[in-house]
Amino acid sequence: LADAGGAGGEGQRVMIIGGDGYCGWATALHLSKRGYEVCIVDSLVRRHMDLQLGSDTLTPISSIYERVAKWKELTGLEIKLYIGDICDYDFLVEAVKEFTPDACVHFGEQRSAPYSMIDQKHAVFTQTNNVMGTINTLYAIKDYAPECHLVKLGTMGEYGTPNIDIEEGFITITHNGRTDTLPYPKQGGSFYHLSKVHDSHNIHFATKAWNIACTDLNQGVVYGVKTEETIMDPVLMNRMDYDGVFGTALNRFVVQTAVGHPMTVYGKGGQTRGYLDIRDTVRCLELAIANPAQRGEMRVFNQFTEMWSVNQLSEIISTAGAKIGLTPEVINVPNPRTELEEHYYNAKNTSLLKLGLEPHLLGDEIVETLLSFAVEYKDRVDYKAIMPAVDWKARKESVKA
Amino acid sequence: LADAGGAGGEGQRVMIIGGDGYCGWATALHLSKRGYEVCIVDSLVRRHMDLQLGSDTLTPISSIYERVAKWKELTGLEIKLYIGDICDYDFLVEAVKEFTPDACVHFGEQRSAPYSMIDQKHAVFTQTNNVMGTINTLYAIKDYAPECHLVKLGTMGEYGTPNIDIEEGFITITHNGRTDTLPYPKQGGSFYHLSKVHDSHNIHFATKAWNIACTDLNQGVVYGVKTEETIMDPVLMNRMDYDGVFGTALNRFVVQTAVGHPMTVYGKGGQTRGYLDIRDTVRCLELAIANPAQRGEMRVFNQFTEMWSVNQLSEIISTAGAKIGLTPEVINVPNPRTELEEHYYNAKNTSLLKLGLEPHLLGDEIVETLLSFAVEYKDRVDYKAIMPAVDWKARKESVKA
Numbered sequence: 154l155a156d157a158g159g160a161g162g163e164g165q166r167v168m169i170i171g172g173d174g175y176c177g178w179a180t181a182l183h184l185s186k187r188g189y190e191v192c193i194v195d196s197l198v199r200r201h202m203d204l205q206l207g208s209d210t211l212t213p214i215s216s217i218y219e220r221v222a223k224w225k226e227l228t229g230l231e232i233k234l235y236i237g238d239i240c241d242y243d244f245l246v247e248a249v250k251e252f253t254p255d256a257c258v259h260f261g262e263q264r265s266a267p268y269s270m271i272d273q274k275h276a277v278f279t280q281t282n283n284v285m286g287t288i289n290t291l292y293a294i295k296d297y298a299p300e301c302h303l304v305k306l307g308t309m310g311e312y313g314t315p316n317i318d319i320e321e322g323f324i325t326i327t328h329n330g331r332t333d334t335l336p337y338p339k340q341g342g343s344f345y346h347l348s349k350v351h352d353s354h355n356i357h358f359a360t361k362a363w364n365i366a367c368t369d370l371n372q373g374v375v376y377g378v379k380t381e382e383t384i385m386d387p388v389l390m391n392r393m394d395y396d397g398v399f400g401t402a403l404n405r406f407v408v409q410t411a412v413g414h415p416m417t418v419y420g421k422g423g424q425t426r427g428y429l430d431i432r433d434t435v436r437c438l439e440l441a442i443a444n445p446a447q448r449g450e451m452r453v454f455n456q457f458t459e460m461w462s463v464n465q466l467s468e469i470i471s472t473a474g475a476k477i478g479l480t481p482e483v484i485n486v487p488n489p490r491t492e493l494e495e496h497y498y499n500a501k502n503t504s505l506l507k508l509g510l511e512p513h514l515l516g517d518e519i520v521e522t523l524l525s526f527a528v529e530y531k532d533r534v535d536y537k538a539i540m541p542a543v544d545w546k547a548r549k550e551s552v553k554a
Numbered sequence: 555l556a557d558a559g560g561a562g563g564e565g566q567r568v569m570i571i572g573g574d575g576y577c578g579w580a581t582a583l584h585l586s587k588r589g590y591e592v593c594i595v596d597s598l599v600r601r602h603m604d605l606q607l608g609s610d611t612l613t614p615i616s617s618i619y620e621r622v623a624k625w626k627e628l629t630g631l632e633i634k635l636y637i638g639d640i641c642d643y644d645f646l647v648e649a650v651k652e653f654t655p656d657a658c659v660h661f662g663e664q665r666s667a668p669y670s671m672i673d674q675k676h677a678v679f680t681q682t683n684n685v686m687g688t689i690n691t692l693y694a695i696k697d698y699a700p701e702c703h704l705v706k707l708g709t710m711g712e713y714g715t716p717n718i719d720i721e722e723g724f725i726t727i728t729h730n731g732r733t734d735t736l737p738y739p740k741q742g743g744s745f746y747h748l749s750k751v752h753d754s755h756n757i758h759f760a761t762k763a764w765n766i767a768c769t770d771l772n773q774g775v776v777y778g779v780k781t782e783e784t785i786m787d788p789v790l791m792n793r794m795d796y797d798g799v800f801g802t803a804l805n806r807f808v809v810q811t812a813v814g815h816p817m818t819v820y821g822k823g824g825q826t827r828g829y830l831d832i833r834d835t836v837r838c839l840e841l842a843i844a845n846p847a848q849r850g851e852m853r854v855f856n857q858f859t860e861m862w863s864v865n866q867l868s869e870i871i872s873t874a875g876a877k878i879g880l881t882p883e884v885i886n887v888p889n890p891r892t893e894l895e896e897h898y899y900n901a902k903n904t905s906l907l908k909l910g911l912e913p914h915l916l917g918d919e920i921v922e923t924l925l926s927f928a929v930e931y932k933d934r935v936d937y938k939a940i941m942p943a944v945d946w947k948a949r950k951e952s953v954k955a
């Protein structure tokens with residue numbers, strides 16, 4: 154195992170697609186600090202979406218130009234910027250040719266399930282942006298950086314909620330007396346989740362056809378906002394989404410509780426998923442890069458540290474909230490999604506632990522920190538944005554039957 | 555079982571997307587003859603591709619306007635035309651609202667694996683055209699024709715060549731003592747095949763989320779050109795592709811033998827796939843429509859009648875060719891694809907047989923008919939188009955390692 158604990162990055166060049174986003178920004182700073190030569194590729198489409206939907210991060214965030222300038226000022230470290238859309242293949246190729254990455258971390262996708270379910274246009278945008286962006290990345294690597302290790306963000310949501318244990322990417326099946334190890338069957342629950350399923354299939358093919366090295370990280374739901382680097386200065390602060398479109402469960406519940414709004418549990422609340430702290434996200438990325446996949450290999454890691462049901466999350470937050478003088482409440486709202494509300498869920502996550510991940514577990518301490526943080530910024534909360542905004546099953550017209 | 559043998563279509567309205575193509579045209583005429591009210595939706599992009607690549611069908615084909623006019627003249631039956639791209643959602647919605655289909659047969663995709671592997675632009679075109687076209691079709695059905703039965707063409711190539719038996723769409727897996735029936739794991743071998751894998755996942759989700767009825771037909775490689783209806787007049791003649799981009803194995807070998815060119819077997823020739831006669835394609839479509847899926851159900855049928863290796867095909871054609879005085883030859887050319895050349899292959903195809911399909915098997919008679927037909931049109935053969943045209947593994951630049 155490569156020692157990813159020290160300044161393991163010496164001389165390695167890492168391109169971070171989507172480096173202006175929640176996970177990408179924290180990862181860029183973390184790797185830069187560890188000695189990697191980092192560049193960020195980002196179209197800033199996420200900030201544009203926020204403008205269009207009228208949603209905003211709880212925390213005030215600076216522009217990407219201010220962010221990297223402040224980082225340079227504080228640390229002397231340079232993060233090169235390539236502002237553009239990876240669906241524009243010529244732009245991407247120029248960036249890859251100029252930067253010559255040893256590893257390419259790909260966070261740059263539309264990542265909200267509700268956003269992808271708004272209507273036909275948002276579904277098509279999501280799958281075009283994500284699937285074609287990833288095809289372009291694969292082609293750029295094949296043609297211009299064949300030794301580059303692609304580290305691609307997938308999601309645990311690709312697996313859905315099967316009634317059997319979830320393995321890491323592949324499963325060995327014995328059927329009618331014969332055995333093979335095949336891609337784990339996927340059941341994405343939104344056009345967003347499905348875009349990641351498509352990515353995984355395209356990547357699997359490309360690694361074999363073109364001898365590319367790839368690690369596909371099926372990430373759980375990320376919570377938290379502070380990492381060692383983002384707390385160095387307010388200009389480096391990360392985003393924290395809490396609205397009905399971009400807010401993920403734990404962050405959303407924390408903000409709701411901080412402002413005295415009941416936590417909105419969708420349906421029965423038995424939905425169980427994998428979760429992880431943003432500090433573990435950046436560490437997982439570091440581990441994956443320091444211990445690369447082989448060429449021709451698509452290696453899949455499930456990237457989460459704990460499994461929680463929505464009801465368990467709301468209980469944890471209730472307990473922690475009460476301790477710091479808040480009055481947490483829960484309401485069950487009609488589930489806008491198409492999903493099972495009570496189901497078996499048992500997913501493997503041993504690969505990253507074996508590489509040395511030491512999880513930050515979800516305890517009272519972290520939740521209290523998160524809650525206090527949310528209280529600090531509560532004046533910025535838009536109450537209208539807190540309820541679920543998109544109904545999976547909505548129909549455009551009332552037609553026969 | 556519904557009787558699909560007579561004029562079962564009485565009053566049923568069937569929209570055929572891709573109805574100007576090889577399978578679509580034959581199916582449109584067949585269903586029209588059986589009493590279905592048929593319309594064709596087609597962008598004619600396939601004819602445009604032929605123009606761009608300089609390839610052409612062996613058989614001279616008339617324009618879609620001449621085709622439907624001749625059909626009206628001969629039978630009195632009307633086939634309505636909607637000329638446009640289903641990726642243009644407004645166009646598709648208008649067609650669906652006006653025609654109000656009871657069933658929608660979706661053939662309208664870019665269907666050549668080599669075409670999808672030409673370069674980045676052709677890969678992105680293929681997945682955009684196919685995946686977004688299918689998403690649009692699903693949305694149009696949800697919003698404007700919720701009771702419409704979608705009959706979607708997939709391909710046997712979605713499964714790849716696993717070392718276990720291939721089931722029809724789903725497989726029951728027992729793992730660590732628990733059991734579930736899950737989508738069959740997919741391993742598409744080109745960006746074209748992968749676009750169909752993506753379609754299947756999107757459709758599976760949409761049937762559950764929106765209560766849509768869908769039959770996904772995983773079709774094998776189709777051969778032959780004549781059906782009962784297309785032989786009624788030269789203006790109704792179907793296309794027959796033999797070139798390195800659009801020609802599928804059996805049709806290609808037939809034309810090569812007819813013009814005295816050796817059959818080009820890729821690599822060792824052990825590649826085994828499912829095959830069917832075009833007369834069975836039209837019958838399968840009729841059976842699927844007459845016995846629709848339930849709402850909320852994605853029903854998957856494997857649509858082929860026999861399994862052959864490439865070597866077996868070339869032997870069958872050699873025997874039949876010699877009988878009619880040709881001198882069939884075989885050459886093994888370097889395999890341009892990424893695929894196993896020797897592998898296990900055993901796929902189920904019982905569902906359509908149970909619905910009443912009586913296969914036309916590949917015997918000397920059919921091959922002889924095909925060969926004579928190819929001899930008839932041999933003056934139209936472009937020898938330059940016969941060899942494989944696209945290398946799966948080609949790199950754009952020579953770069954380090």
Ligand SMILES: NC(=O)c1ccc[n+]([C@@H]2O[C@H](COP(=O)([O-])OP(=O)(O)OC[C@H]3O[C@@H](n4cnc5c(N)ncnc54)[C@H](O)[C@@H]3O)[C@@H](O)[C@H]2O)c1
Nearest residue numbers: 171173174175176196197198199238239261262264372375
């Ligand atoms: N946040 C989570 O809980 C979570 C969970 C599982 C997986 N993931 C995955 O991790 C990745 C990052 O998620 P995030 O929460 O940081 O999202 P985010 O929206 O905060 O960041 C994504 C970034 O990618 C950029 N981007 C999107 N499309 C682009 C394109 N075509 N070209 C260039 N840049 C583009 C956006 O502008 C944005 O800055 C995503 O792929 C997401 O699916 C996130």
Ligand SMILES: NC(=O)c1ccc[n+]([C@@H]2O[C@H](COP(=O)([O-])OP(=O)(O)OC[C@H]3O[C@@H](n4cnc5c(N)ncnc54)[C@H](O)[C@@H]3O)[C@@H](O)[C@H]2O)c1
Nearest residue numbers: 572574575576577597598599600639640662663665773776
């Ligand atoms: N021919 C085979 O052996 C075979 C085997 C398995 C599956 N299939 C599937 O069956 C279907 C038909 O195949 P084919 O051989 O008839 O192909 P084809 O190319 O002859 O016909 C496809 C038709 O769809 C139209 N089309 C494509 N994209 C469109 C769009 N966006 N909007 C409107 N029209 C569009 C084309 O213009 C063309 O007329 C395809 O989906 C193909 O993948 C074919």
